[in-house]
Amino acid sequence: MDITYIALMIPFAGIALGAFAVWTDHQRKVLDKQAEMSAEKAAQYAASNQKLEQRVRVLERIVTDKGFDLSMQIEDLRDDTQTKELN
Template sequence: MDNIASWIWVLIPLAAIGIAPFKMWLRLKEKQMDSQTNLAAEKSAQYAQHMERVEERLRVLEQIVTDRGVETAAQIEALRDRPRTLTDVSAGNR
């Protein structure tokens, strides 16, 4: 029993000394997690900005299509399909 008691007095200071590196490791892991969180937040903000630009472009395209865009495209195609006359070519109309 004396042998175990003497070892306890040795193990207690060793445990106290071993806590310091563990605390340092915990601080390092906390900093790593903070860094990863900040990086994820930054990427999320960039993605949100990108999606806003894509949505704005989509709104413009929707507006073009719904605001006579189809009719305009049909008119352009009709002009392309129309046979050219000699007067059109000499006048510079294409």
């Protein structure tokens, strides 16, 4: 191996190592941002899921209530809807 070759490879190795460090730092930041976005989406899905579960509980209560007159309640809802549409 020629001394000139070694003398040229030392700076090249330093530059390559620096570039690799910048690239790995960038990749880490990208992964952190993706994890943050995934956590936000999971929180949104959890909130949406909780709202849906509450609505299902209300519907279950309505359907299983023995003293409940379903047709009267439906008519009351229709009357409310028609009244709101007229206003």
